[in-house]
Amino acid sequence: MSPDTHFSPSSSSSSSSSSNASASPERSDTAARSSDTSVATTSSSRSSRQPLSRRGHFKSRMGCFNCKRRRVKCNELRPQCSPCRRLALDCSYPPTPTPAASAIRSNPSMLSMEDLRFYHQFITAAIPPLPIQADKGWMDCAAMSHEYDFLAHAVLGLGASHLTSHTNADFTSQALQHRLVAIKQVNEQLSNPPSDQQTLDAILAALFCLITQASLIDDGLADYLTIIRGGHLIVLVIIGDMSKSVFPGFTPDGHNHSSAEVVREDQRDDMTDMNEFELSLRMLEPLLRAPYEHKYYGALSQLHPAMQRSSLQVPATFSNEEFLELINPENFGSRLLLIHMFLVDYVIAAICLSPDMPIKSPRRKHVIIKWARNATSSIPQEYKRYTTWIDSYCDKLEQSNDCRHLYTP
Numbered sequence: 001m002s003p004d005t006h007f008s009p010s011s012s013s014s015s016s017s018s019s020n021a022s023a024s025p026e027r028s029d030t031a032a033r034s035s036d037t038s039v040a041t042t043s044s045s046r047s048s049r050q051p052l053s054r055r056g057h058f059k060s061r062m063g064c065f066n067c068k069r070r071r072v073k074c075n076e077l078r079p080q081c082s083p084c085r086r087l088a089l090d091c092s093y094p095p096t097p098t099p100a101a102s103a104i105r106s107n108p109s110m111l112s113m114e115d116l117r118f119y120h121q122f123i124t125a126a127i128p129p130l131p132i133q134a135d136k137g138w139m140d141c142a143a144m145s146h147e148y149d150f151l152a153h154a155v156l157g158l159g160a161s162h163l164t165s166h167t168n169a170d171f172t173s174q175a176l177q178h179r180l181v182a183i184k185q186v187n188e189q190l191s192n193p194p195s196d197q198q199t200l201d202a203i204l205a206a207l208f209c210l211i212t213q214a215s216l217i218d219d220g221l222a223d224y225l226t227i228i229r230g231g232h233l234i235v236l237v238i239i240g241d242m243s244k245s246v247f248p249g250f251t252p253d254g255h256n257h258s259s260a261e262v263v264r265e266d267q268r269d270d271m272t273d274m275n276e277f278e279l280s281l282r283m284l285e286p287l288l289r290a291p292y293e294h295k296y297y298g299a300l301s302q303l304h305p306a307m308q309r310s311s312l313q314v315p316a317t318f319s320n321e322e323f324l325e326l327i328n329p330e331n332f333g334s335r336l337l338l339i340h341m342f343l344v345d346y347v348i349a350a351i352c353l354s355p356d357m358p359i360k361s362p363r364r365k366h367v368i369i370k371w372a373r374n375a376t377s378s379i380p381q382e383y384k385r386y387t388t389w390i391d392s393y394c395d396k397l398e399q400s401n402d403c404r405h406l407y408t409p
Contacts, residue, residue, distance in 0.1 A: 118159030126162035150185035165363035280389030287333035
């Protein structure tokens with residue numbers, strides 16, 4: 001018998017019953033079964049006592065920077081973990097990832113609570129300023145955004161960027177995700193342009209949202225200009241007749257009419273900034289070489305005598321090659337023309353608009369100033385004398401609380 005075998009009280013009875021002639025066969029069978037059970041239990045017990053493989057410790061993924069640098073385990077207590085408290089170190093953590101940042105959601109029907117906040121921000125504070133006086137059209141677009149994924153993503157992306165720019169919250173990742181999906185889906189729509197008016201309106205509205213969002217992004221200048229041109233080409237080539245659109249006023253005549261309604265009759269008499277703009281613009285003329293540059297220069301020169309005309313219309317008249325050269329950052333003459341366009345919009349608004357006109361995106365002014373300063377700081381030294389007005393007006397605009405603009409989204 002194996003030494004590991006354990007005898008139960010039943011097996012002891014079986015042993016003593018072998019000398020007892022009166023023991024019944026049933027008792028013998030019971031003892032045998034009990035012995036088998038005891039052996040199995042013993043084997044199982046021995047197996048359970050075998051050493052277990054060592055279980056690895058939980059690895060902290062969200063530990064503070066100091067613990068990661070020192071390669072020690074962080075207990076992730078906030079605002080200061082125990083190791084940092086013991087060593088009197090400044091404890092800081094990497095940003096906590098959000099579920100919305102984990103993957104790009106191309107289906108807006110799967111909304112998060114954050115998306116509802118973005119949508120609310122859009123309809124209450126972030127509606128694009130163009131077309132002028134088109135709030136009803138924008139409410140119609142917001143109402144039909146559930147029918148068009150690309151429009152929904154454009155609306156949510158703009159809402160997220162507006163929240164990031166004007167509150168302490170940071171939804172940069174979510175705004176970028178919605179923007180990328182919207183651009184991708186708009187391009188898919190334009191590869192086979194629709195013919196029904198509602199879908200065309202949805203595409204145009206998505207482009208307006210993407211343009212306005214670009215004006216809240218520090219490095220969004222190239223995107224801004226490219227999408228503006230795309231929007232105008234859609235109006236001119238694909239839509240044509242805007243009379244049945246939710247934006248019927250987005251025509252040259254409609255634009256001038258809407259502008260006249262918001263421009264105050266008692267315009268400011270001080271034209272110093274406008275006069276200085278014109279002097280600065282004239283200084284640029286010797287830098288211009290290509291016909292499209294002179295065309296753009298001519299349009300900007302007419303802004304003073306016709307302040308109701310929007311410089312936004314100008315880039316759509318260029319060919320693809322001309323437009324790419326216009327926005328080329330190495331083309332310094334064109335780049336300075338573009339910066340003059342953005343800044344003169346604030347000059348015109350200060351002259352023409354009422355001081356109590358509501359401002360939807362105060363942060364936009366600081367992005368435009370950043371675009372201007374980036375342009376002037378990156379040009380060669382021999383061009384610096386052409387940036388005098390740009391630099392001085394940016395200083396003035398930065399110190400002012402006036403954020404009104406009129407013609408550019």
